[in-house]
Amino acid sequence: MKSIKKAIIPAAGYGTRSLPITKVLPKEMFPIACKPAIEYIVEEAIDSGIEELLIVVSRHKNLILDYFDRSLDYEAFLEKKGKHNLLEKIMNPRINIQYVRQPFADGLGAAILLGKKFVGNDPFAVLLPDDLFVKKEQSALQELINVYENYHSSVIALEKVKEELLKNYGVVKGSKLKDRSYEINDIVEKPRFNAPSNLAVSGRYIFTPSIFSYLEKINKGVGGELQLTDAIKELLILENCYGVQVTSKRYDIGTEEGYFKILQHFMSNRKEQEDR
Numbered sequence: 001m002k003s004i005k006k007a008i009i010p011a012a013g014y015g016t017r018s019l020p021i022t023k024v025l026p027k028e029m030f031p032i033a034c035k036p037a038i039e040y041i042v043e044e045a046i047d048s049g050i051e052e053l054l055i056v057v058s059r060h061k062n063l064i065l066d067y068f069d070r071s072l073d074y075e076a077f078l079e080k081k082g083k084h085n086l087l088e089k090i091m092n093p094r095i096n097i098q099y100v101r102q103p104f105a106d107g108l109g110a111a112i113l114l115g116k117k118f119v120g121n122d123p124f125a126v127l128l129p130d131d132l133f134v135k136k137e138q139s140a141l142q143e144l145i146n147v148y149e150n151y152h153s154s155v156i157a158l159e160k161v162k163e164e165l166l167k168n169y170g171v172v173k174g175s176k177l178k179d180r181s182y183e184i185n186d187i188v189e190k191p192r193f194n195a196p197s198n199l200a201v202s203g204r205y206i207f208t209p210s211i212f213s214y215l216e217k218i219n220k221g222v223g224g225e226l227q228l229t230d231a232i233k234e235l236l237i238l239e240n241c242y243g244v245q246v247t248s249k250r251y252d253i254g255t256e257e258g259y260f261k262i263l264q265h266f267m268s269n270r271k272e273q274e275d276r
């Protein structure tokens with residue numbers, strides 16, 4: 001069985017919910033303490049055994065490439081000043097990162113499709129960079145990998161969501177297996193009414209490479225975008241797909257509320273450490 005060593009981070013969206021700041025600052029670069037949000041996503045990937053990353057960017061996301069590049073001037077400056085403890089802070093994460101540009105934000109499905117060559121014949125993970133998960137014991141992605149290792153099929157992260165909020169998510173119909181895992185029978189993108197359950201899709205996935213054949217088959221869906229949900233719906237006709245209600249806490253930094261909440265989380269953690 002092939003293990004999950006590759007991951008795609010789609011980061012080419014316009015971030016319209018966070019305007020006006022996203023005109024100049026991608027939401028993936030929003031600071032959380034002294035690191036940008038996307039660094040926590042890269043750390044989660046490394047923590048879960050990922051070795052190769054493809055980040056899907058756009059013309060407005062060059063800051064992400066700059067951030068993960070070496071800063072030779074900072075290195076020289078800190079070296080000269082003998083500030084070796086700070087040098088460690090600016091070292092790049094130990095992972096191979098590649099980039100591809102999405103010319104126009106025509107959907108999450110279209111962004112993932114750009115990773116077809118990178119993925120080849122391997123199963124792979126997708127981490128949405130606006131969903132930050134704070135782990136309890138294992139990372140959210142690791143929880144998905146555990147389920148993948150049982151079934152060798154695609155796996156989606158799920159979260160129970162209040163009924164009035166389901167219209168903002170992909171929502172699944174699933175049969176409960178054991179612990180927090182489900183076999184998924186159906187999926188609906190942003191149901192306006194009659195949602196099939198209260199289990200919403202959140203931003204971590206594992207796919208077998210067959211997902212690309214479904215992404216290539218579907219037409220543009222909700223919002224005129226190529227929807228990942230529609231490809232998953234096609235996949236469900238021919239293949240098994242599983243869901244896992246992850247134990248990590250999710251913060252959607254694409255909303256003001258989610259962003260404030262994760263800052264609060266970091267601040268109260270810091271206070272706890274100071275009080276010890």
Ligand code: UTP
Pocket residue numbers: 010011012013014015016017018056102104105106107108110111128129130254
């Ligand atoms: P979202 O819909 O949450 O992000 O897409 P968005 O489009 O950037 O933000 P809003 O809704 O306008 O505020 C989920 C993820 O998929 C990526 C986004 O960057 C985000 O990380 N995405 C979305 C792409 O990479 N390409 C797309 O065409 C659409």
